[in-house]
Amino acid sequence: MRNVLFLVGMSVVITVVWAQENKSVDPAWLFVPESVEGEEFVAIEPVMGSDFPVELRFVELLDGVYAPIGFRKPAGDGPFPTVVFAHMNGGYGLSWIREWTQYGSGTLEEFLDAGYAVVWMRYRAEVDTAYGSELTVREFQGRDRWSRGPLEYEDAIEIIEYVRALPTVDADRVGWVGVSHGAEMLFKIASEYQGLRAGVASEPAASDYLARLPSDPNAPPSLPQPETMDKNTPEMQTSAVQALRARIDSEQAMERIRAIDMPIFVAGRDRDHNQSTFRLAYELMIEAGKSAEWNSYDHDHHGFIFVQRNAEGVYEPDSLQQAVVADSIAFFDRYMAAP
Numbered sequence: 001m002r003n004v005l006f007l008v009g010m011s012v013v014i015t016v017v018w019a020q021e022n023k024s025v026d027p028a029w030l031f032v033p034e035s036v037e038g039e040e041f042v043a044i045e046p047v048m049g050s051d052f053p054v055e056l057r058f059v060e061l062l063d064g065v066y067a068p069i070g071f072r073k074p075a076g077d078g079p080f081p082t083v084v085f086a087h088m089n090g091g092y093g094l095s096w097i098r099e100w101t102q103y104g105s106g107t108l109e110e111f112l113d114a115g116y117a118v119v120w121m122r123y124r125a126e127v128d129t130a131y132g133s134e135l136t137v138r139e140f141q142g143r144d145r146w147s148r149g150p151l152e153y154e155d156a157i158e159i160i161e162y163v164r165a166l167p168t169v170d171a172d173r174v175g176w177v178g179v180s181h182g183a184e185m186l187f188k189i190a191s192e193y194q195g196l197r198a199g200v201a202s203e204p205a206a207s208d209y210l211a212r213l214p215s216d217p218n219a220p221p222s223l224p225q226p227e228t229m230d231k232n233t234p235e236m237q238t239s240a241v242q243a244l245r246a247r248i249d250s251e252q253a254m255e256r257i258r259a260i261d262m263p264i265f266v267a268g269r270d271r272d273h274n275q276s277t278f279r280l281a282y283e284l285m286i287e288a289g290k291s292a293e294w295n296s297y298d299h300d301h302h303g304f305i306f307v308q309r310n311a312e313g314v315y316e317p318d319s320l321q322q323a324v325v326a327d328s329i330a331f332f333d334r335y336m337a338a339p
Contacts (some may be wrong), residue, residue, distance in 0.1 A: 002102035028142020045099055047072070048313075052112055054101045056094065059162040062135075062150045067124075068094040069159060070101045071166070073117035074107070078168035080117040081336045083175045084160060087306060090152045090261035091125040106307025107177075107325050114329050119163055123155035126181060131188065131208050132252075153188040158275030160195050173197050173336040177328060179303045180205045187281065191259040198335035200328045202267040202305040205274055206281045209256065225273035227302055232271045241277035241283065248280075257288045265331045267305065267324055268296035295333065297324055 024032035043056040052074065058066040073080055085108060087100065097120050108118040127147055136147045164171040176199035178186045183204035190196065191209075239249035266282040268275055275296070297304070299320045305323070307317045319327065 002057060027196050050109065056097065059159050061155050061158045063146060065136060067155055067159060068099040068122050071188040072112060073168050074112055074115055079170040080168060081173035082117040082119065082163060082169045083111055083177055083332065084119045084121055084163060086121060086156065086178035088180040088182055088303065089126045090123040093122055095212050096122055106304055106317060107305060107316065108323050117169060121159050123152040126152055141259055142331040145245045150332040156185055157189055164195060175199055175332050175336055179203055179305055184209050186264065190262050191256045192270060194261060196262055198263045198332055200265045200267060200331060203272060203302060204278055204281050205271050207277050210281060211252040213247050213249060227273055228300055229271045229273055237275055237279065243281050244276045244280050253284060254288060255283050257290065260290050263291035263329065263335050265293040270296050272302060295327060
């Protein structure tokens with residue numbers, strides 16, 4: 001703010017500059033004397049067949065873009081133990097949250113009935129940037145410049161931090177359930193972030209995390225396995241795990257796993273073509289002295305932990321889906337019980 005005094009008959013102009021704090025989030029380029037704030041945008045929508053509506057919220061990520069989440073809580077003010085759910089790869093934004101909230105939330109309904117708040121989340125799609133490359137930021141022209149684009153698991157950490165700050169969430173009792181790539185993200189998150197209490201990794205496609213080595217270019221080509229094999233006996237599974245051990249960078253994998261400081265329940269799928277990866281992730285945690293549990297289920301479908309509505313619009317989980325959901329809730333009950 002400037003006050004200017006002109007003296008009549010003289011050629012002197014006196015300018016007084018009053019110091020004032022710049023309240024801008026972009027102070028190198030804009031002066032804002034008073035913070036420009038408003039209510040956070042939250043859209044509340046009903047959920048079919050449920051007494052618990054969904055709060056559609058948007059979380060600011062490291063690079064300033066936003067990711068949608070769908071937050072639901074039981075009746076009451078909380079604070080509630082809360083579980084964040086991650087389904088495979090990212091993308092599709094708010095439409096995905098709305099669709100899965102209405103048609104793919106059978107598992108989340110069970111958690112709500114058990115007293116947990118729940119969160120469907122979206123994050124950016126998986127990219128080919130090598131996992132393990134350091135993410136750094138420097139000032140550039142008054143703003144941030146990153147050494148690379150953030151990865152999807154780094155989006156997830158920002159989302160977890162946002163969820164932990166919600167007034168109805170118990171920040172010390174936040175867990176994670178992920179399937180496939182969403183389960184691999186749990187391992188990546190747990191290796192460098194301590195904001196989760198416990199997690200379930202269902203069918204974790206963790207070959208990237210386990211530092212699988214490039215294929216031998218001179219090896220004869222092998223036929224790809226179907227996602228669900230006709231059979232995968234215990235002997236076949238043991239042999240596959242042994243073969244996979246020889247194809248990872250064990251030193252790098254164990255360095256990552258040694259940084260984990262939370263219990264993880266690994267849920268395998270007996271006839272999954274990637275069962276050896278699921279099992280090896282669990283075995284390496286045990287070998288590193290970490291808190292890990294294992295169970296495997298002979299289900300026909302990848303991603304079976306997330307119960308969807310059937311053709312009649314009803315959640316009707318089969319016996320194995322009932323088992324894995326019950327086992328997951330029991331796992332969280334043990335590790336996220338109120339003090």
